Amino acid sequence: MRIVVATEARLQQNEDGRVLTPNPAAGYPTWASYLGVFDEVLLAARVARGAAGDQDGIPVEGAGVRVLPLPTFQGVAAYARRWPALRGALRRAVAELHGPAADTAFVARVPGLVGTVLLSELRRRRVPFGLEVVGDVAEVLADHRPAALLAGQLLACQCRSADAVSYVTRNVLQSRYPARPGVPMMSCPGSLLEDEDFVPLPRRAPGEWGTTGPGHSRPGRPVRLLTIGSQERVYKGHDVLVDAVALMRSNGLPVMATIVGDGRHHDEIVRRAVARGLGGDVRFIRWLGSRAQVRAALDDADVFVLPSRTEGLPRVLAEAAARALPAVASAVGAWSSSCRRATSCRRMIPGGSRRR
Known part of the structure; x- marks a missing residue:
């Protein structure tokens, strides 16, 4: 069985086709941790083409992990412009991966723009999904109260719609954005230290x-x-x-x-x-x-x-x-x-x- 993970990480593909990231937390070991349960990890992420000769970065792909490249954007204005292309790419991915065999699980890391578009498509098709809540969008937008209120309500709605939810906190985010009754909730800090x-x-x-x-x-x-x-x-x-x-x-x-x-x-x-x-x-x-x-x-x-x-x-x-x-x-x-x-x-x- 495979898992599709939607992430806000922005990745880069160099001339030889390798997908890289400057962030160690978004490198291959992070995504390979899912292989303890799943046979394959598909990472839905924005991917930009690197400049010629740009070889710096940490590999993202490896054994059991590959990237589903999405249109790249940076910021809300660019997101609005690229939204049709982003939605189209995710619609095609869901249509291809969610077949009669139902051997694909879908997880979105939220809050996030990529995850939000994926969830919209999954809910439209009535496909079960899980969430990883990695932050509080209301605090991020605290200086913009109307936006913070709307974004917080959206995240709360997403959590109530999910079929399983994990949180990076022990109880803080759980209390603010609970899943609906009967849905599995768990605390997964995500700090994999060696x-x-x-x-x-x-x-x-x-x-x-x-x-x-x-x-x-x-x-x-x-x-x-x-x-x-x-x-x-x-x-x-x-x-x-x-x-x-x-x-x-x-x-x-x-x-x-x-x-x-x-x-x-x-x-x-x-x-x-x-x-x-x-x-x-x-x-x-x-x-x-x-x-x-x-x-x-x-x-x-x-x-x-x-x-x-x-x-x-x-x-x-x-x-x-x-x-x-x-x-x-x-x-x-x-x-x-x-x-x-x-x-x-x-x-x-x-x-x-x-x-x-």
Whole structure:
């Protein structure tokens, strides 16, 4: 039996036909995890043609996993323009894959535009489907209340229509977007960590840090901050971290930040850092090409920062914890209750660089 998984991941196909992603969380190992139950995984995702000579990225396809390429778009306006082509591609895929043998299961990762179009077609054909709820769209759109209300209602309706629902939270998203009575609901955080992702012992604070605060000396070297996340939308809060670094530097605190991420807001965030005079204090890396590079970045940092305006249960925070890296994160989503129990994690109110 095979499974079709609709995802918001944007992939790239290079000249030799390989489908690649800059995001380790969207690479082959993530999708291969379904092979424990299914014989084949078909990934319904947007695929763009790469530029000549572009060979960088993490493979998506492999044994048992292949991609069903969909028309690419970026942003709501482009989605509106490409919607007919996207709907047509998904209609053809469902018609081809859902035959009399019914040997195909359908799952959509929501919230998401690709998943929403697929669900519309599945409901039209009365085909059963499952959902993986990976975030709260109402929090993502919190600054646009009418849009947040409509998107939240849509996600709630999708969950009530599903035949099985998994959530990345233990109870937060379940309480906001429940399935209808009698439908299986489960908690699947989705953070697949391997033995090599863990360190055996807690890390010690650098000796040159000393004790900070009123009446105490300041760190003898800059404190190295790290954040990792998509810049496709602003909810990861990288702009907030830039403002926070500027504020700390203006108060004489020696800090430096590394921001890892790419997306349509990347140049905007870089310009924000330059405008605040942080050209030498904030380093930007578009992407890390392997799990080993992610581990190296975490090991080189002193504090991991997650300034998100919304979250589910972010994988990267679990990865930071596995490397014994202290974290400061905004109090949103499912991870907040986990952080409450962790001695190396501090929570902050989302959206403000001056919060303490």
